[in-house]
Every structure is written in structure tokens, then in C-alpha cells.
Amino acid sequence: xxxxxxxxxxxxxxxxxxxxxxxxxxxxxxxxxxxxxxxxxxxxxxxxxxxxxxxxxxxxxxxxxxxxxxxxxxxxxxxxxxxxxxxxxxxxxxxxxxxxxxxxxxxxxxxxxxxxxxxxxxxxxxxxxxxxxxxxxxxxxxxxxxxxxxxxxxxxxxxxxxxxxxxxxxxxxxxxxxxxxxxxxxxxxxxxxxxxxxxxxxxxxxxxxxxxxxxxxxxxxxxxxxxxxxxxxxxxxxxxxxxxxxxxxxxxxxxxxxxxxxxxxxxxxxxxxxxxxxxxxxxxxxxxxxxxxxxxxxxxxxxxxxxxxxxxxxxxxxxxxxxxxxxxxxxxxxxxxxxxxxxxxxxxxxxxxxxxxxxxxxxxxxxxxxxxxxxxxxxxxxxxxxxxxxxxxxxxxxxxxxxxxxxxxxxxxxxxxxxxxxxxxxxxxxxxxxxxxxxxxxxxxxxxxxxxxxxxxxxxxxxxxxxxxxxxxxxxxxxxxxxxxxxxxxxxxxxxxxxxxxxxxxxxxxxxxxxxxxxxxxxxxxxxxxxxxxxxxxxxxxxxxxxxxxxxxxxxxxxxxxxxxxxxxxxxxxxxxxxxxxxxxxxxxxxxxxxxxxxxxxxxxxxxxxxxxxxxxxxxxxxxxxxxxxxxxxxxxxxxxxxxxxxxxxxxxxxxxxxxxxxxxxxxxxxxxxxxxxxxxxxxxxxxxxxx
Numbered sequence: 199x200x201x202x203x204x205x206x207x208x209x210x211x212x213x214x215x216x217x218x219x220x221x222x223x224x225x226x227x228x229x230x231x232x233x234x235x236x237x238x239x240x241x242x243x244x245x246x247x248x249x250x251x252x253x254x255x256x257x258x259x260x261x262x263x264x265x266x267x268x269x270x271x272x273x274x275x276x277x278x279x280x281x282x283x284x285x286x287x288x289x290x291x292x293x294x295x296x297x298x299x300x301x302x303x304x305x306x307x308x309x310x311x312x313x314x315x316x317x318x319x320x321x322x323x324x325x326x327x328x329x330x331x332x333x334x335x336x337x338x339x340x341x342x343x344x345x346x347x348x349x350x351x352x353x354x355x356x357x358x359x360x361x362x363x364x365x366x367x368x369x370x371x372x373x374x375x376x377x378x379x380x381x382x383x384x385x386x387x388x389x390x391x392x393x394x395x396x397x398x399x400x401x402x403x404x405x406x407x408x409x410x411x412x413x414x415x416x417x418x419x420x421x422x423x424x425x426x427x428x429x430x431x432x433x434x435x436x437x438x439x440x441x442x443x444x445x446x447x448x449x450x451x452x453x454x455x456x457x458x459x460x461x462x463x464x465x466x467x468x469x470x471x472x473x474x475x476x477x478x479x480x481x482x483x484x485x486x487x488x489x490x491x492x493x494x495x496x497x498x499x500x501x502x503x504x505x506x507x508x509x510x511x512x513x514x515x516x517x518x519x520x521x522x523x524x525x526x527x528x529x530x531x532x533x534x535x536x537x538x539x540x541x542x543x544x545x546x547x548x549x550x551x552x553x554x555x556x557x558x559x560x561x562x563x564x565x566x567x568x569x570x571x572x573x574x575x576x577x578x579x580x581x582x583x584x585x586x587x588x589x590x591x592x593x594x595x596x597x598x599x600x601x602x603x604x605x606x607x608x609x610x611x612x613x614x615x616x617x618x619x620x621x622x623x624x625x626x627x628x629x630x631x632x633x634x635x636x637x638x639x640x641x642x643x644x645x646x647x648x649x650x651x652x653x654x655x656x657x658x659x660x661x662x663x664x665x666x667x668x669x670x671x672x673x674x675x676x677x678x679x680x681x682x683x684x685x686x687x688x689x690x691x692x693x694x695x696x697x698x699x700x701x702x703x704x705x706x707x708x709x710x711x712x713x714x715x716x717x718x719x720x721x722x723x724x725x726x727x728x729x730x731x732x733x734x735x736x737x738x739x740x741x742x743x744x745x746x747x748x749x750x751x752x753x754x755x756x757x758x759x760x761x762x763x764x765x766x767x768x769x770x771x772x773x774x775x776x777x778x779x780x781x782x783x784x785x786x787x788x789x790x791x792x793x794x795x796x797x798x799x800x801x802x803x804x805x806x807x808x809x810x811x812x813x814x815x816x817x818x819x820x821x822x823x824x825x826x827x828x829x830x831x832x833x834x835x836x837x838x839x840x841x842x843x844x845x846x847x848x849x850x851x852x853x854x855x856x857x858x859x860x861x862x863x864x865x866x867x868x869x870x871x872x873x874x875x876x877x878x879x880x881x882x883x884x885x886x887x888x889x890x
Contacts (some may be wrong), residue, residue: 201366204398264322343580660705752883792875
């Protein structure tokens with residue numbers, strides 16, 4: 199009769215950031231073991247708090263499934279030697295299967311006879327193997343950081359203090375690091391005590407009685423509901439970031455939301471500083487008004503019940519006051535540092551041992567930014583702001599506030615620059631040049647910020663590539679993929695007329711100016727081109743089909759805005775135009791024969807068939823406008839123009855013998871097809887489209 203299986207690992211408090219992964223790992227390893235052992239089971243649920251990892255498997259079969267199988271061995275020709283005796287290969291096969299050669303049978307498969315062994319195995323009782331299985335799962339689990347304790351060699355995320363292992367009501371006998379399994383778990387560290395689990399199905403409710411909410415989803419819903427209730431009651435907007443909610447979720451076993459206050463005098467500090475201090479140091483949720491301005495309140499989650507909340511709030515207020523006082527001190531001290539003095543300190547901060555200091559990097563950013571402003575035809579005012587922003591964009595790296603909170607780089611730079619009297623455009627661009635910081639982040643809103651952001655990011659990418667640091671697999675310690683994706687995003691959002699080869703040349707020329715490249719320029723350019731190609735492909739793949747991506751990528755991706763426009767336009771045509779397939783088929787007929795062309799130009803005087811004259815005139819009437827539309831990134835108009843050739847192409851192939859006997863006529867007809875194909879290939883390689 200099936201029984202439920204419960205396995206709980208009781209631990210000292212685990213780091214919150216490890217717990218979600220540990221839950222998933224425990225589930226995956228347990229399910230995998232059950233499946234490998236051919237033990238049928240029902241629903242699987244995992245639970246976790248800071249002090250426990252647990253899995254509950256419903257309806258675990260009381261024994262393994264019986265196995266009946268035939269195992270194929272060598273062919274008869276290999277299995278028997280010239281004397282008709284079993285060969286070494288056959289005898290080795292028998293040993294590997296734990297069988298006797300007398301058990302061999304011959305069966306034909308695909309016209310060849312092979313030896314087979316029939317094997318049967320009766321499944322054993324689940325209770326006889328589950329202890330070993332759970333121990334193996336424990337030993338196999340891994341974490342970002344492990345511990346050893348006492349004199350034990352065993353490593354785990356934190357020391358194990360108790361275990362519950364039940365198959366139905368029976369205890370599974372396990373021992374590790376001196377801890378023996380049983381049916382007794384522990385409730386909340388302060389509010390609960392020892393709890394006896396009679397049956398696995400009782401686990402969640404039994405823990406609830408011990409002030410532990412074991413179900414992660416339920417615990418999260420409790421936190422969110424309490425926060426929303428408090429916000430509604432007070433008329434607040436409580437800012438709940440997913441990553442902070444996730445961390446708090448795994449810091450508590452019984453969540454109770456409460457709030458506290460801090461002095462309004464702290465509000466003259468930029469609210470980003472206060473919010474960062476509350477989130478990073480104290481795991482508090484900030485409180486905002488309807489305008490998004492910070493209010494002198496904070497919200498936190500207690501690991502316990504609702505008793506003595508006023509006292510708990512006062513304790514949190516005292517700790518936060520000290521944190522905010524530190525932030526206030528750093529903020530006021532930083533403003534005594536002149537920007538020029540901060541810049542001189544950048545000369546002593548190493549960016550990379552082979553790429554120099556941060557001061558060296560700033561000089562490269564300035565040179566890149568100046569050239570980009572020229573390429574993008576920025577006006578004099580914009581160029582002046584770009585130059586100043588590039589010169590001082592990293593000065594806040596030496597401030598105490600950024601040292602304490604690295605995530606505030608740019609935020610503090612904007613604030614300090616504004617207070618130092620820098621132009622508003624420059625102050626804003628100092629913050630913006632770090633954007634986008636992560637996937638989904640906004641791009642710089644201003645032209646100045648965009649130019650300096652690209653100049654900074656391409657310097658890092660080209661510099662790393664120049665010394666052989668090219669991301670491979672999952673390895674990308676300098677975040678080069680993210681920075682390349684950021685450049686692509688900025689170009690797209692602002693529709694910048696910035697060809698990638700031009701950008702690469704600017705960056706590499708700058709690096710050549712300041713230090714000798716350790717790889718050849720051609721090698722670096724190839725790697726840069728391939729690297730950005732993958733980023734563009736990923737961008738396209740988010741909203742167009744894989745074959746459409748391949749088609750437009752084949753036509754080139756120097757112009758990022760153009761390729762995305764072509765991809766979206768082609769996707770719309772493929773999915774929305776019933777007759778587009780026949781249009782593409784006509785393009786395919788052109789491309790197939792165009793490859794045989796040798797003549798470079800079409801001679802109109804050799805066009806002696808009305809159908810070929812019509813195709814020539816149709817093409818001549820659209821080619822200039824088509825190329826102009828592509829130049830203007832109007833992919834929809836370009837595709838409309840080139841698609842208009844379909845009827846003339848179809849008539850041409852119906853009426854004209856392309857491979858005429860007259861060599862001159864044949865070459866001219868092929869030249870016409872080649873000219874049309876050259877236009878087509880500027881949009882996409884239509885042959886890569888896949889039709890259902």
C-alpha cells in the first residue's frame with residue numbers, strides 16, 4: 199500500500215540567498231532518485247524556512263517495479279570464433295550482465311543475428327533502500343558556499359541539527375554527523391518547541407502549531423497581504439522590490455509586518471541614499487507618497503508574532519538612526535571634496551592591470567565620446583556637454599558614499615556634480631552613462647548620456663577583447679554581454695545613425711593611441727562583430743521567429759536599427775500576408791540563377807523578349823526608391839517596393855528561356871537576375887524562411 203514520504207533537514211540559519219536553489223535541488227534529486235529506482239509516487243512538495251529544508255512525496259509505492267528486459271549483445275559473427283566457441287567479446291558481455299553464456303539466445307535485427315540475454319528482477323521493498331537513497335541525496339547536494347563542523351569531513355550549507363525521515367508512520371533510520379533521524383521536528387526558535395510528526399501529511403499543520411509557516415508560497419502571500427493592508431490603512435505606497443521580498447521571505451518562519459519612523463531631518467539626503475541604506479543594511483521596505491517621494495517611515499518583517507510590536511519598532515528605529523547618521527556623515531564629507539581632486543585620485547585606482555587605471559579609462563572614454571559626437575553630428579552645446587561629462591563621469595568612485603554603497607555610483611555623481619555647479623545636462627548624464635545597468639533597465643534619456651554611455655561600454659568591451667578576454671560559455675566576469683546589449687538597446691531606442699564597424703574602429707583606434715594592442719586588429723574586429731551579432735540575434739529573437747532572424751542577419755547587421763526594422767517587417771509579412779509565400783518563391787527562382795551570372799551590367803539593347811523588358815523596366819522603376827527606403831530604415835516601404843516585382847518575375851520565368859543558346863543573351867539575362875538578387879540580398883536571405 200502506498201505511503202507518504204517526509205524528509206526534513208533541520209539546520210542552523212541558512213543564508214537567505216541559498217534557500218530557493220536548495221529547495222529546487224532537494225526536489226530534483228529526490229524525484230530523480232525515485233524515478234531511477236522505479237518507485238512510483240504521487241505529488242511532490244518542498245518546504246523551506248531559514249532553519250529547515252523539507253520534501254513531502256505523496257503515495258510512494260511500497261516496492262520497486264519489477265523489471266523484465268532483453269539486453270542485446272554482439273552479433274553472431276563477433277560472438278562466435280572460427281571453431282564455433284564463444285569469443286572473448288561474448289564472454290565479456292556475459293560477465294557485464296552477470297549472466298552465463300548458456301542464457302544466450304539469437305535473434306535477428308535488421309538482417310543480422312545478435313545474441314540476447316533475458317533479464318528479470320523483482321523489485322525490492324522501498325523501505326529497504328530509502329535510507330541509503332536519502333543519504334546519497336544529502337551527500338550529493340551542493341551550495342555556493344559549504345561548511346564543515348566539529349571533526350566531520352562532511353560539508354553542507356550549515357550544520358545539521360536534526361532530521362525527520364518518515365515513510366508513513368515508520369521512521370527511516372539515517373545518521374549523519376552524529377545526528378540521527380526521528381519523527382521530532384522543531385518549531386519557531388523562540389515561540390515553538392519540539393513537535394512530534396505522526397504522519398508525513400501532518401507536517402505543515404504541525405509546524406503551523408509551532409509558529410512555523412513551512413509553505414513558502416503561503417508565507418510570501420502573508421507578507422504581501424500584510425504590507426498591502428498596512429499601505430491601505432496608512433495611505434502609503436510601500437516600495438516592494440522582488441529581490442528584497444525574496445530575501446525577507448527566507449529570513450522568517452512566522453512573518454509579522456510592522457513599521458517604524460525616522461527623523462525628517464534625514465530627508466535632505468537624496469532619497470536613493472536613504473532607500474539603499476534601508477534596503478541593503480536593514481532589509482527595510484521604504485515608504486513613499488503619491489508623488490514617489492520618500493516619507494520618514496519604514497516597513498519591516500518580524501520573525502515572530504504580533505506581541506510587543508511597539509518595542510520591536512523602537513529597536514529597529516534605533517538601529518536605523520545609526521545607519522542614516524553614517525550616511526549623513528558620508529554625504530556631507532563627500533561634498534567637501536572638489537571634483538578636480540577626486541579626478542586626481544582616479545589615477546591610483548587600477549581598472550585592469552593591462553588596461554591601466556580608472557584615470558586611463560576616463561581619458562579613453564573622452565576620446566571615444568568626442569569622436570562619437572562628431573559621427574552623430576551633435577551640435578556644439580551637446581558636444582561641449584559630452585566632453586565635460588566624459589571628463590568627470592567617474593569622479594564619484596572615490597567618494598565615501600559610493601565606497602559604502604557601490605550601487606550608488608552615478609546617483610551620487612549626479613547629485614554632487616549638481617551641487618558643485620556643473621551644468622544640469624552634465625549632472626544628469628553622469629547618472630545616465632551607467633544605463634542600462636541591467637536587463638529591462640531604461641536607457642539614457644539624453645543624447646549626452648547616450649553618447650558617454652556608449653563610449654564607456656565600448657571602451658571596456660574593446661579593451662578586454664584586445665587583451666584576449668572574450669566571454670566563453672557562462673564565463674563573463676566583466677559583464678561584457680550586458681554592456682554590449684546595453685549599446686544595442688541605446689542605439690535602438692534613440693535610432694542612432696551609428697554603424698557598428700564605425701564604433702569598433704573608434705574604440706580600437708583609441709586603445710591603439712594609448713597602448714599597444716596585444717592581438718591583431720583584424721582578430722579583434724572579427725570577435726567584436728561576432729559578439730555583437732549574437733546580442734542582436736538575441737534582441738531579434740525576443741519578438742520574431744528564428745528563421746526570420748537568420749534571414750535578416752544574413753543581409754548584414756552593421757546598422758542595428760535597420761536590421762530590427764527589417765526583422766519586424768519581414769515577420770509581419772510572413773505571418774500576415776497570405777500571398778507572401780509565392781512572393782518569396784519568386785525571389786528564390788531569381789537567386790538560384792543569379793549565382794551563375796558573370797556579366798556585371800545589364801544591356802537594355804539585348805533585351806529582345808517583352809517579358810524580360812517588362813522585368814527590367816519594373817526593376818529600374820523601383821531600385822533607387824528601394825535602396826533609399828533601406829537607407830532611411832523604412833523597411834516596410836522597401837519590402838513593398840521589392841515585392842511589387844513578383845508578377846514581372848513570374849511572367850519572366852514563364853515566357854523567357856534564361857539559359858538561351860546565344861551566350862551574350864544568356865549572360866545578359868543572368869546579369870538582370872543578379873542585379874535584382876543584389877537588391878533582395880540587401881533586405882534578407884529569403885531562402886532561409888521556413889514555411890509550414
